[in-house]
Amino acid sequence: MLKKKIVIGNWKMNPPAKKEAESIFKSVLKNLNPKRKTEVVICPPFLYLESLKKLSKKVSLGAQDVFWEEKGAYTGEVSADMIYNIGARYVILGHSERRALGESNIDVNKKIKQSFSVGLIPVVCVGESVRDENHEYLNFVKTQVEECLFGVSKNFISKVIIAYEPVWAIGKNAVREATSEEFREMSIFIKKILSDKFGAKTIEQIRIIYGGSVHPENALGFLQEGADGFLAGRDSLDPKKFSEIIKICS
Ligand code: PGA
Secondary structure, X not given: OOOOOEEEXXXXXXXXXXXXXXXXXXXXXXXXXXXXXXXXXXXXXXXXXXXXXXXXXXXXEEEOOOOOOOXXXXXXXXXXXXXXXXXXXXXXXXXXXXXXOOOOHHHHHHHHHHHHHXXXXXXXXXXXXXXXXXOHHHHHHHHHHHHHOOOOOHHHHOXXXXXXXXXXXXXXOOOOOOOHHHHHHHHHHHHHHHHHHHOOOOOOOOEEEEEOOOOHHHHHHHHHOOOOEEEEOHHHHOHHHHHHHHHHHX
């Protein structure tokens, strides 16, 4: 079975008002080709999920985080059930900006399991902060993949989406984007880790996408090197650029 490509927009803590969020969302909708085969997911701040959900069913919605407990006395947290019940179907987990605030692989692992238990599909971010000459970064990513997915049931694992996002390639202070060859090398490496853990057959459908300074200009290169799609930050807030990336995927 051919894997469907997926383009995910991570709006982070933007935009400042619902009206703007709706306007960006509507522009993305307007540019969508109804015959496209690519799945499109937008991950706005929690607060906008409900109103965007009402605007259209053509674009899927996701959250940018979730708490690992089912419910209860956890001030400020949002549960997987709440996100699912509002109509979102994806959740970005382990983004480097959350890891920078203290999130560990163990936290991400608990969040993945909780998300799967209610039917949310986790988009698990992995990636090194630096590339060292001794290739220690490979071990770093291996540990992230193994610890984040530890104990995840075989029934769920094929649904997981892995976003390889080298930290040095993310955001406006990025050193540079990864090259498509760097992505290819890492995606083969991640597949090998997954295949050793879960078996080659089980992981066939897992999508490995690229994130970190994705733009219309570099998207094709990653696809040619086997990317199953993208996790875009800045360009997801620019409907023109985001639509262009979707088009290139299709
Ligand atoms: P960027 O962000 O596309 O702005 O580099 C990507 C991300 O953080 O997911």
